[in-house]
Amino acid sequence: MQPDWYPAWRDDAFKQLVAKNAQLEKDFRLGHWPRYDYDLTAGKLLFSEQGIVKVVTEVQVAGSTSAKAGYWLWAWANSNMPGELLEDAKRVRSFGEDNGIDELAHPYVTDAGDDLEALGWELAGTMVRVCEALGAYRSPRGAGGGLYLILKSIKWAS
Template sequence: MDPDWYAGWREEAFHQLNAKNDRLQKDFRLGSWPRYDYDLKAGKLQFSDQGVVKVVSEIQLAGSTSAKADNWLWAWANSNLPGELLGDAKRVRSFGEEKGIDELAQAYVLDTNNDLEALGWELTGAMVRICEALGAYRSPRGEGGGLYLIIKTISWAS
């Protein structure tokens, strides 16, 4: 059970995320660079062209989707991820606990609508809204899911 207001709030967060990501595309060409790399030790996501880094961002981890398990796993519940990149995800869990929103407070969220990517983006949108991030990025994973990263800062490489 979630509060009555939550479905509309989550949908609004998803639309806000799309607008933020459109802005990142316009301002920093996100989604257009031939290569991206993330460094979970440094908390950085970089975009490059022909071996030259063009855009650098600081990230936090939101969570991941798994086609095999057909679910979302919050980053705070994944023991394989570095703790220093989980502060915002833990903030989302606290928000979910305080407001009685199960899908924000429980480790796993099942894909009940048979659209795993949409689930990932919607939950990431909730995190971007709660944590006032600049946007988000999805890195595909081998088994058909994705790792969702939220963008805290972004700039052109110097």
């Protein structure tokens, strides 16, 4: 279930995410650093080159995809995620509950088009829009999935 306005709203959220991520690429070279590391305990995503951290971001976890399982799992429904990194995901869940949007309020989301990466980016874009985040980053995971992180702040490392 979803309200009539939601599909166009979600498409617009994805377009906004593409523009935000393009700006992050331009300003901070995201997507071009040879290495990244995330620390979910500290809520940080670090980009580095030759062992030197260049860019530091604060993150929240949106969710993850799994090709093996065939679905998106919202971070708020994943007991393996640290609670302090779920505040924004919980905001999205509340937004979904308040507006009757099942894919935001239910733990698992499947994709009729069978393109989990596209679904992950679309749902991450929804979270970026609801939470007014700076952008999103996808970290590849085993079994053809990805962990989607929402960027809350970003700066050059000192």
